[in-house]
Amino acid sequence: MEEIASLMQGFGVALTPYNLALMFIGIVLGVIIGVLPGLGGANGVAILLPLTFTMPPTSAIIMLSCIYWGALFGGAITSILFNIPGEPWSVATTFDGHPMARKGNADEALTAAFTSSFVGAFVAVVVITFLAPIIARFALKFGPAEFFSVFFLTFASFVGMGRGSASKTIAAMALGFALAAVGMDGVTGQLRMTFGYDQLLGGFDFLIAVIGLFGIGEILSSMEDGLKFHGSEAKLRLSVVLTTWKKLLAYWKTSIRSCIIGCWMGITPGGATPASFMSYGIAKRMSPRGDNFGKGEIEGVVAPETAAHAAGTSALLPMLTLGIPGSPTAAVLLGGLLIWGLQPGPLLFVEQKEFVWGLIASMYLGNIVGLIVVLTCVPMFAAILRIPFSIIAPVILVICAIGAYTVNNNMFDVWMMLVFGVIGYVFNKLQYPLAPLVLAIVLGDKAEEAFRQSMLLSQGSLSIFWANPLVASIMSLGLVMVLWPLASAIKTRFGQARSAPAA
């Protein structure tokens, strides 16, 4: 078991007092970020990224990934206590979590949510530990055509597994690719779509897009109803924690199923949000108490939380092994790797063993630290939400502006952040998905490069994408994903046509 030995070395790297302190700070910051409206995992990490430039890369990623775990935990607190999903993936948690809190079982709901999150994340980390080295070894043999096919599958999954309109997913994605193409072309050195503006030479930085789309966009949406908080008091008593844990054992089937859904959706970039909805839906259908879902059923908290955390965690697997992030937050972490001078991808497992295994070990530790922190500090975090929105909103705006500025020390970026904020607000209301847009901005250049290199190899023939069984099967799977919404649309229409004469 080579992996176990590497993991133990990783624990050696992660278990220094300095790194443990960073882990703790990261988790606390992350929970706060997850609790506050307008700050989430993706833009929270994006804003704090510039502060880590001077740290050693391993410590930096430990802190940033812990912010991510913290944000995942934090989302549950607001959903249950205030019926406000702090993060999109915790929307499904409000369905049963908030009714439980209203019935006076907030502590039980919180314990269930935190514990399920922990279980989901833990399983996903185990999956990463054993699967990542295998995938990385396998991916070392990848050529440009194989990489392009993986990119293709990544984006095709958004179309196939998205919950909204397929045209909107495709439009958002294409817009992201177009934004990524702006600036100097890496192959020919020609300027593309800059129209004589010097500021556009470097293209659009996706960190700015993340801060604008998710941060400013959410503040604008929240302002619409002049957000008011009225939540219940939260205290967690140890006795309740223990009795809830005993209860949770009965839902082991739901947990396992949700872990599988979560890991699958995280690795193929469906992401945490659809994973949580899918898991909730399936649990509702399978549970003997399915009719009670939505009225405060503990299983309705377990299912989405487990899946969301499993997905959020396993989204780091393709990021580490292939350099292809499975979620916007993973994309931001990937941006961090590049800034620290590490090239994400299969070679990372060969050349930066200490970094990779330090990170994986920190995922185990970070989630344990996280569970302890959230179980003990819930009242403190809930108190943050009693600060009026009229104070929180401008402070978050200031934080976003500073974050946008520090990415490249550039005022133009701060203006762009506001523009992206307006785009985010409008797109959100019209249900254009933001995750594919962000991932396309991040991956656009790499996908294009892989495509052009493949074309060079094949002298312009698309047959290179069906040249060997591996690339052919990934491409075909991608095509199935793209055509899925079309097929199901035809099926519904056909179904209607058949039932029409009968009616």
Next chain:
Amino acid sequence: MHEQGDASDERSLVSNRTMEIVVALLLLAVSAIIISDSLRLGIGWAEGEGPRAGYFPFYIAVVLGSASISILVKAVLAKSEGLSESFVSRTSFGRVLTVLIPAIGYVGAVQFIGFYAASAGFLVLFMIFVGGESVLRSICVALGVPIFFFFMFEKWFLVPLPKGPIEALLGY
């Protein structure tokens, strides 16, 4: 921040259908811009170099264009309930503007008087006039937050932010 439940206040400013059409047309325009620039760069095959610089953006723009046409057609023709619903009401849009306009002013101010002074000014004005917080509370937050960030960025993390005349007076 209690709004009167007056019917005229909740009047819709713009319907979802209109917004769908506007956004689809904007995306279509973006697609047209990219296509024209890609044609300038060349979308064909350069001997020995592979696809030209405009090749990839061109096809992306074609995809973007077709997707926006499909959204446009659906928005114009479809009769679904959601489309005739309100995108935003006048009151809600007013609230959105009460953040957006000060935010634009704030970013503009940063360029002249630096991050810290602009943040303090933005915070105090926003909290008093938009948020309706008490003056004392507003001033405390408006001074505390920039001072905290000053130490965090300039001292601990050594990430300098733009500074203006006020910081210069204090010797930075």
